[in-house]
Amino acid sequence: xxxxIDFIREIDRLKGVERKTKPLGLQRFENSAEHSWQLAVMALxxxxxxxxxxxxxxxxxxxxxxxxxxxxxxxxxxYATEGLEQRKKAEQDxxxxxxxxxxxxxEAEFVGLWLEFEAAETAEAKFAHAMDRSIPIIxxxxxxxxxxxxxxxxxxxxxxxxxxxxEAGCPAxxxxxxxxxxxxxxxxxxxxxxxxxx
Amino acid sequence: xxxxIDFIREIDRLKGVERKTKPLGLQRFENSAEHSWQLAVMALxxxxxxxxxxxxxxxxxxxxxxxxxxxxxxxxxxYATEGLEQRKKAEQDxxxxxxxxxxxxxEAEFVGLWLEFEAAETAEAKFAHAMDRSIPIIxxxxxxxxxxxxxxxxxxxxxxxxxxxxEAGCPAxxxxxxxxxxxxxxxxxxxxxxxxxx
Numbered sequence: 001x002x003x004x005i006d007f008i009r010e011i012d013r014l015k016g017v018e019r020k021t022k023p024l025g026l027q028r029f030e031n032s033a034e035h036s037w038q039l040a041v042m043a044l045x046x047x048x049x050x051x052x053x054x055x056x057x058x059x060x061x062x063x064x065x066x067x068x069x070x071x072x073x074x075x076x077x078x079y080a081t082e083g084l085e086q087r088k089k090a091e092q093d094x095x096x097x098x099x100x101x102x103x104x105x106x107e108a109e110f111v112g113l114w115l116e117f118e119a120a121e122t123a124e125a126k127f128a129h130a131m132d133r134s135i136p137i138i139x140x141x142x143x144x145x146x147x148x149x150x151x152x153x154x155x156x157x158x159x160x161x162x163x164x165x166x167e168a169g170c171p172a173x174x175x176x177x178x179x180x181x182x183x184x185x186x187x188x189x190x191x192x193x194x195x196x197x198x
Numbered sequence: 199x200x201x202x203i204d205f206i207r208e209i210d211r212l213k214g215v216e217r218k219t220k221p222l223g224l225q226r227f228e229n230s231a232e233h234s235w236q237l238a239v240m241a242l243x244x245x246x247x248x249x250x251x252x253x254x255x256x257x258x259x260x261x262x263x264x265x266x267x268x269x270x271x272x273x274x275x276x277y278a279t280e281g282l283e284q285r286k287k288a289e290q291d292x293x294x295x296x297x298x299x300x301x302x303x304x305e306a307e308f309v310g311l312w313l314e315f316e317a318a319e320t321a322e323a324k325f326a327h328a329m330d331r332s333i334p335i336i337x338x339x340x341x342x343x344x345x346x347x348x349x350x351x352x353x354x355x356x357x358x359x360x361x362x363x364x365e366a367g368c369p370a371x372x373x374x375x376x377x378x379x380x381x382x383x384x385x386x387x388x389x390x391x392x393x394x395x396x
Binding site for chain 2: 001002004005007008009011012013014015016023024025026030031033034036037038040041042044045046049056057060061064065102106135138139142172173175176
């Protein structure tokens, strides 16, 4: 039990990892711990819309654990593709360090789930990615495009960077979001449009 | 999909519900969303120590959803027993309002999970309660008793209010925590002791 409690205290630090999106109605940035919670509830709620049948528990485990490497590396916006390989390597080292605190069997399971998520090949990993890639869109659409405007992100970037992953894991969700994104672009919510900037 | 997205946006507000415990090393209070994430990871990690065999997915679903009623009512420290019945009624109304946004089948499932957690009768609900009651102890023990000292909580209160639930759901965890609590009391970390107060 002691080793597991040490691990639970170590991952407490994910509450201090800041993302680029703000919770609706709040002035602060969200952190990766509350983000992971929201993704897990989302997966529970949308699992019937997964492209392929998924083991829901396995999906949720991946989503609960997918960001813990950020405890050492911090969060990076999905549009920053430069240095991606290096960052992913550092994140993997962090995951191994943190899960290394656990009894061997659990360590192997948790590291395996993180690697499975990153590889994005299984049905569960694809569905999990669809959740992770769509939640900033869902929040931005309810937030006047807050993180898009603050980071100068264009609608085409949102579609190009997230569309394939969301559609592959959860096609009905992408069909819905694509329509909403088209409407948001018409309303000038994106970085380059500047209509609502400031 | 639209109804589920509306629900996901509504529960975003749980990120703004403040608890009494501070994340380790941070100066702010934790919120109920990141708390729910930590409980879910904890349940994943400790399920082999449950008093009875549990359906891990069911346990995690309960933990992910158990606090969403606080979106309307706010969080109350576990030691405030006055007005408990009324508060629980208000929380239940909130859960029904929020889950009422969902398609009927999901609504029934989520409300059912919340009620099952509250009733604390099934093996899953008991194990989930053991997680929920022990995490403030785990954080306080690593935090010089922060929320105990700030709220004048005595060691006997911690043991009396949480011991039976933690022991019933996860005996090995309680055995570990009880020893740590005894050591913390010797070190004067509790409200009434005031050794470290301020």
